[in-house]
Amino acid sequence: MVIxxxxxxxxxxxxxxxxxxxxxxxRVQDCFGRPIASKPDAWFDVVERYSTDSxxxxxxxxxTSKCLNLASFNYLGFAAADEYCTPRVIESLKKYSASTxxxxxxxxxxxxxxxLEELVARFVRKPSAILLAMGYATNSAIIPALIGKGGLIIxxxxxxxxxxxxxxxxxxxxRVFEHNNPAHLEKLLREQISGGQPRTHRAWKxxxxxxxxxxxxxxELCKLPEIISVCKKYKVYTYMDEAHSIGAxxxxxxxxxxxxGVDPADVDIMMGTLSKSFxxxxxxxxxxxxxxxxxxxxxxxxxYGTSMSPPAVQQVISAMKVILGExxxxxxxxxxxxxxxxxxxxxxxxxxxxxxxxxxxDSPVMPFMVYNPxxxxxxxxxxxxxxxxxxxxxxxxxxxxxxxxxxxxxxxxSREDLIKGLEVISNxxxxxxxxxxxxxxxxxxxxxxxxxx
Numbered sequence: 001m002v003i004x005x006x007x008x009x010x011x012x013x014x015x016x017x018x019x020x021x022x023x024x025x026x027r028v029q030d031c032f033g034r035p036i037a038s039k040p041d042a043w044f045d046v047v048e049r050y051s052t053d054s055x056x057x058x059x060x061x062x063x064t065s066k067c068l069n070l071a072s073f074n075y076l077g078f079a080a081a082d083e084y085c086t087p088r089v090i091e092s093l094k095k096y097s098a099s100t101x102x103x104x105x106x107x108x109x110x111x112x113x114x115x116l117e118e119l120v121a122r123f124v125r126k127p128s129a130i131l132l133a134m135g136y137a138t139n140s141a142i143i144p145a146l147i148g149k150g151g152l153i154i155x156x157x158x159x160x161x162x163x164x165x166x167x168x169x170x171x172x173x174x175r176v177f178e179h180n181n182p183a184h185l186e187k188l189l190r191e192q193i194s195g196g197q198p199r200t201h202r203a204w205k206x207x208x209x210x211x212x213x214x215x216x217x218x219x220e221l222c223k224l225p226e227i228i229s230v231c232k233k234y235k236v237y238t239y240m241d242e243a244h245s246i247g248a249x250x251x252x253x254x255x256x257x258x259x260x261g262v263d264p265a266d267v268d269i270m271m272g273t274l275s276k277s278f279x280x281x282x283x284x285x286x287x288x289x290x291x292x293x294x295x296x297x298x299x300x301x302x303x304y305g306t307s308m309s310p311p312a313v314q315q316v317i318s319a320m321k322v323i324l325g326e327x328x329x330x331x332x333x334x335x336x337x338x339x340x341x342x343x344x345x346x347x348x349x350x351x352x353x354x355x356x357x358x359x360x361x362d363s364p365v366m367p368f369m370v371y372n373p374x375x376x377x378x379x380x381x382x383x384x385x386x387x388x389x390x391x392x393x394x395x396x397x398x399x400x401x402x403x404x405x406x407x408x409x410x411x412x413x414s415r416e417d418l419i420k421g422l423e424v425i426s427n428x429x430x431x432x433x434x435x436x437x438x439x440x441x442x443x444x445x446x447x448x449x450x451x452x453x
Contacts, residue, residue: 020395027055028377031392034384037064040072041080042412046389067389068421070407075248075364076335077412078279078319084327085279085318089311096310104131104296108307116313117284119320124246124254124272125264126286130295133308135243135273136162138283141301142271143210143239144170145294150205152192154185154236158215161397163241167210173198179218182226185209189234207236213245213256217398217406219359219366221245224256228266239269247277248364253323253336259362280315282308339364339411346409346418353426354435358404367393367404368434375432376403382428388421 035047045064051057078085092112100108113131120129132138143166147153151172155163158179167174175192178184189207196202209231211222222240231238242255250258255272257264264270270286285295296302323332343364350357355368370376376392383390394403409418429435 017396020400024373028392030055030058031377031380034389035060039080040069040074041077042069042410042414042417043067044069044072044389046384065384065387067384067387068417068424069389069410070421071389071391072410073244073276073408074279074410074412075277075339075408076253076279076319076323077410078277078315078322080279080412082279082318082322084322084329084331085315088318089315092314093311098311099309100307102306103302103304104307105303110307110310110313112310112313112317113307116317119317120272120284121286123320123324124242124270124286125257126270126288128289128292129284129286130292130299130302131308131313132283132285132299132301133305134281134301135275135283137301137305138271138273138285139163139241140166140169141299141305142269142285142295143167143208145299146170146239146269146291147172147206147208150197150202152204152207153210154188154192154207155210156180156212156215158218159210159212160216160241160243163210163212172208173204180215180220180223182223182230185227186230186233189230189236193234207234208239209236210239211241213240213242214249214359214363214365216244216365217367217393217404219363219406221249221260221360221363222256224260224262224267228262232266237268238266240267240271242270242272243283244276244363244365246272247319247323248336248339249362251336253277253332274312274316278316278319280312280319282312282316335411339409342411342413342415342418343409345415346407346422349418349422350407350425351437352440353422353429354437354439355425355429356436364409365406366409367406369436370403370405370434371401371436372434373400373403375434376405379405379428379432379434382431383424386424386428388424390425 036044037047038045043066046067048061048063048065049058096110102108117129117131139162147170149171153167153172153174155167155176156179157176175188177188197204211227213222246255247253249255272284274280274282321327325332340362344361347357347366350368357366357368359366376394380390380392391406393406
């Protein structure tokens with residue numbers, strides 16, 4: 001594809017990744033952005049596509065393939081029709097319509113938004129909360145409202161792009177510590193506190209340490225107790241992104257604080273998204289009443305952006321009530337137990353097969369390494385042929401030679417679903433050649449039968 005540029009104008013679409021896009025991504029783009037034609041449940045319908053020009057353009061057909069969904073962040077299964085949530089969402093659509101067509105500070109502040117903010121604060125055990133209409137914008141818009149020039153952000157080296165964007169937009173000085181390494185964080189804090197601001201060496205106005213609960217490309221839990229200990233020692237603020245952990249881990253789904261035994265009061269700012277465990281969209285910040293009031297007065301996304309769709313708000317309210325058992329059943333507790341069991345079973349089986357699986361137990365995100373950029377699309381295509389949908393993750397989300405396949409597990413998956421997925425993944429892994437670790441052999445012991453006397 002050649003982009004024509006008017007005479008005298010600089011190319012607007014040519015960036016530093018242009019070579020990668022032209023020479024690699026266009027050849028494998030059929031593995032990305034696959035359209036679906038159903039709800040993202042345990043199984044979903046993937047629209048079949050074809051190309052007649054070596055993948056430069058993709059054409060949709062009217063055919064679909066029913067595939068096992070190992071790609072969506074539908075951790076608790078609420079993205080599908082639910083006996084408690086769906087009727088209430090439909091009723092809210094009739095009452096409020098699909099959009100408020102206004103920001104929260106104008107005409108877009110419904111009773112549902114107020115109710116959900118109170119419910120989120122109660123759920124994560126913080127004094128107050130604020131809602132935003134988009135998870136990515138929660139980080140990218142909130143961080144600049146918390147810190148600016150003269151401040152210092154110390155960010156984990158593998159934090160999500162939304163955190164990186166927010167940190168850069170803030171104008172604060174940014175320093176990066178080695179991934180999930182509290183010792184390096186402490187060393188960096190000592191250096192930065194003693195040195196002060198660049199050139200002037202004045203004391204920092206404030207210091208903010210930013211981490212994630214579960215790292216989305218590693219499936220790894222944050223070493224939160226150790227990081228909190230370091231932050232409290234040096235009197236710096238902590239900001240934790242719980243996009244992939246809230247609702248999905250912990251005995252009652254309250255995230256990594258509950259899972260790792262950390263008091264939520266020790267985390268100054270807790271961020272989470274509503275598009276994963278709760279089957280909706282949007283994001284939230286939970287913190288002290290003073291911080292939340294400050295954000296409501298200063299965050300551009302809250303002041304100028306259209307508020308969350310009322311049916312999306314109602315979906316989260318209903319899902320949280322199911323998780324808390326306030327629907328009068330124990331379905332929420334069963335869903336949380338199911339995703340934990342499913343995740344640990346699937347991870348264990350992948351490791352036994354010889355895949356290099358990243359992350360920790362209880363995490364519903366489990367990437368396994370591919371490395372070779374050519375093997376990543378090959379694996380994805382072969383799985384799709386056998387009706388299993390997986391997500392290949394490569395550059396720019398990861399370094400070029402650290403490509404991986406990311407599996408996302410749901411409470412809606414049955415054991416039969418998982419076994420089907422494991423069989424296909426194992427066979428394709430052998431075909432493509434990405435089982436880099438020794439295969440665990442099952443121990444078979446022969447027991448002699450006692451001789452009859």
